[in-house]
Amino acid sequence: MSRKKTPKRKGASGPAASALPAADGSRPARPGTARPGPQARPNGPPQPGRPSLGGGDFYDVAFKVMLVGDSGVGKTCLLVRFKDGAFLAGTFISTVGIDFRNKVLDVDGMKVKLQIWDTAGQERFRSVTHAYYRDAHALLLLYDVTNKASFDNIQAWLTEIQDYAQQDVVLMLLGNKVDSAQERVVKREDGEKLAKAATWLAAAVCRSTGCPSWRPAPRRAST
Ligand SMILES: Nc1nc2c(ncn2[C@@H]2O[C@H](COP(=O)(O)OP(=O)(O)OP(=O)(O)O)[C@@H](O)[C@H]2O)c(=O)[nH]1
Numbered sequence: 001m002s003r004k005k006t007p008k009r010k011g012a013s014g015p016a017a018s019a020l021p022a023a024d025g026s027r028p029a030r031p032g033t034a035r036p037g038p039q040a041r042p043n044g045p046p047q048p049g050r051p052s053l054g055g056g057d058f059y060d061v062a063f064k065v066m067l068v069g070d071s072g073v074g075k076t077c078l079l080v081r082f083k084d085g086a087f088l089a090g091t092f093i094s095t096v097g098i099d100f101r102n103k104v105l106d107v108d109g110m111k112v113k114l115q116i117w118d119t120a121g122q123e124r125f126r127s128v129t130h131a132y133y134r135d136a137h138a139l140l141l142l143y144d145v146t147n148k149a150s151f152d153n154i155q156a157w158l159t160e161i162q163d164y165a166q167q168d169v170v171l172m173l174l175g176n177k178v179d180s181a182q183e184r185v186v187k188r189e190d191g192e193k194l195a196k197a198a199t200w201l202a203a204a205v206c207r208s209t210g211c212p213s214w215r216p217a218p219r220r221a222s223t
Pocket residue numbers: 069070071072073074075076077078088089090091092093094095096119120121122176177178179180205206207208
């Protein structure tokens with residue numbers, strides 16, 4: 001990404017959130033209804049009608065994932081690290097609006113497309129990002145372990161999620177910047193306690209790996 005955060009939505013060449021193809025490549029009947037299901041096909045050579053990202057990159061099933069959390073917690077850096085393997089060091093430039101990137105993974109012989117949306121953490125963009133929650137399959141809610149306020153705001157984020165996301169959305173709580181051990185103010189136990197209370201997935205991530213170590217508790221928050 002040309003270091004995110006231009007005044008217009010980036011990734012404009014890709015599909016709109018509501019146009020995310022279903023597993024069989026069809027479009028949802030209405031925004032927010034795209035759900036991968038039993039129609040997912042096994043992996044194999046490209047088939048007629050099999051959805052493609054272009055460039056011969058086919059997939060069997062698609063999921064929409066959103067990164068949410070306070071401004072500066074590291075959403076964009078996490079996405080870029082996951083997608084391209086690079087860490088965006090340097091001056092922090094806040095995201096404007098919303099942007100997305102696609103990544104196709106091999107999971108148990110299936111080609112799984114993740115359409116990952118990076119949202120602006122700043123309050124003034126909330127009305128823009130709310131519209132994208134409703135057809136998300138999973139939400140990754142980040143806080144910064146060196147910023148207590150970002151952790152304290154998790155409850156407010158949960159309220160937003162309850163207001164705007166689907167009931168069955170998968171939630172995951174991520175404590176980011178664990179490499180900054182000296183500045184850490186949110187203890188690992190506190191993050192795990194919050195995640196456990198809400199039966200979320202919990203993980204700690206940082207720029208060195210870009211990938212969390214997953215903990216199996218794939219259920220929605222019950223609070
Ligand atoms: N030490 C450390 N710094 C990080 C990490 N991830 C991100 N940062 C830094 O944190 C700052 C904010 O990162 P971003 O990814 O732009 O934050 P954001 O959540 O996308 O912020 P908004 O776009 O405003 O919502 C940048 O200066 C990054 O370099 C990390 O894992 N470790």
